[in-house]
Amino acid sequence: MDYHTxxxxxxxxxxxxxxxxxxxxxxxxxxxxxxxxxxxALGFIASLIGVVFIPALMLKEYTAVTFLAVAAEQFRNVRNxxxxxxSKLEENEIVPRGIDYVEGIARTxxxxxxxxxxxxxxxxxxxxxxGWIYATAVFVLILIIVCYLxxxxxxxxxxxxxxxxxxxxxxxxxxxDIYLMNVGYPPDREKILAEGMGVLVKPKNDNGRAILHNLGxxxxxxxxxxxxxxTKREVGEPEFTPLARKNIDTGEIGLFxxxxxxxxxxxxxxxxxxxxxxxxxxxxxxSKAGRIAAD
Numbered sequence: 001m002d003y004h005t006x007x008x009x010x011x012x013x014x015x016x017x018x019x020x021x022x023x024x025x026x027x028x029x030x031x032x033x034x035x036x037x038x039x040x041a042l043g044f045i046a047s048l049i050g051v052v053f054i055p056a057l058m059l060k061e062y063t064a065v066t067f068l069a070v071a072a073e074q075f076r077n078v079r080n081x082x083x084x085x086x087s088k089l090e091e092n093e094i095v096p097r098g099i100d101y102v103e104g105i106a107r108t109x110x111x112x113x114x115x116x117x118x119x120x121x122x123x124x125x126x127x128x129x130x131g132w133i134y135a136t137a138v139f140v141l142i143l144i145i146v147c148y149l150x151x152x153x154x155x156x157x158x159x160x161x162x163x164x165x166x167x168x169x170x171x172x173x174x175x176x177d178i179y180l181m182n183v184g185y186p187p188d189r190e191k192i193l194a195e196g197m198g199v200l201v202k203p204k205n206d207n208g209r210a211i212l213h214n215l216g217x218x219x220x221x222x223x224x225x226x227x228x229x230x231t232k233r234e235v236g237e238p239e240f241t242p243l244a245r246k247n248i249d250t251g252e253i254g255l256f257x258x259x260x261x262x263x264x265x266x267x268x269x270x271x272x273x274x275x276x277x278x279x280x281x282x283x284x285x286x287s288k289a290g291r292i293a294a295d
Contacts, residue, residue, distance in 0.1 A: 003055040003128060010124025013139050014047025015040070017119040021112045021146060039109070042078060046071065046113045050120030054128060071117065079110035094233055095226035095242055100216025100279045107278065115146060153281075155221060156272030158208035159201045159253075163264050166198040166256060176200055178247050178254035181239070188239045195232070197262060201244075201253040201271060209251035210282035217280035218244040218253060224274045229267060230260030 022039050049071045056062070083106040090096045097105075119142050126135035155161075164176050168189055173180040175198040183189050201221070203209040211217055222242045226233075233240040242257040259267070 003058070006124040006128035007051045007055065009127045009132070009135060010051035010120040011044075011047045013123035013135075014050055014116045014120030015043050017139075017143065017146060018043025018046070018112065018116045020143060021115065042075075042113060043116050046075070046116040047120040050117040051124040053121050054125045072114075075110050075113045078113060079106045082106040082109045093223075094235070095223050095231060096219070097223045098216050098219030100214070100277050101220045101223065103279060104275075104277050115149075118142075119146075153276040154272060155201065155274045155276060158205075158211055158276065159203045161268045161271045162200050162202065163268075164198045164200045164254065166193060166196050168193070173256065175254040175256060176247070176252070178245050178252070180243060180245055180254060180256050181241075183239050185239065192239070192256075192258060195262060196256060196258045197264065197267060199255050199264075199267060199271065201255060203251050207283050210284050211276055211280050212251060212253050213246065214277070214280035214282070217277050218246075220277055220280075221253075221255065221271055221274050222257070225255070225257050225259075225267060225270050228270045229257065229263070232258045232260060 019040060022036065022043075083102060086097070086102040086105060087099075090102065119139070122142065123135050123139050126138050166173065166175055168174070168183070171182050171184050171189075173183050173189075173192065183192065201212060203212055222244050226242050231240070231242055233242065240258045242255070244253050244255045246253055255271070257267070
């Protein structure tokens, strides 16, 4: 049996899948072009590991299967590499992502290499056993699944975002009775009231409340808002720092930002499209005790 066609076809499918999973967006990571080249090269290696799996089994070269275990260890190192790189970049962020967001991105890069191996393995197997037509159909199906996995839950699924007025109670900046910070310098107070924006993020249920309780999730929301709308904060100016605080009674989050672009609709969409972090995901309503407490 000729496996060369399956190997070439699976290799192409795996690399294409990795390229589709690799996108540049507002996070600007991976950066172009050096990190993109790195991840495409890793995708090629992952695809190569996937396509040789079936020929190795058919030819009874079982020792070759151990490459999968070696690959798993190497891609765990990729996760560590991404975590370390992003952690270094955090030191120069005016509004940092937070360790939860960094860990989520690192996990994603590791998992996508495994998806690349799976894509190359399945497509090459279908080419060898059933031909190109079935392999193409399976490849399209895998791409649909991959695109679905890329679109996890976002804040808009768990909460509602509404505009709310910022105000000062003496030197204390507040939004809907939520204390944000102490601003002692009068000109800074005037600037905040004139140019600042405040929103309330209202959880739709107890699951949303538990997710927004997580500090990492709140930091991810603040970072995303600052990354897309910009922020007038400068080093050594804590009064203009974007931040989010919780109403301990209702679970609502009050968010303040002094943006470069004062546009509520844009801010609302930004917050609603912020991903729900895996480390912040909580589902108390899935348990009997949680449902009883919610009642």
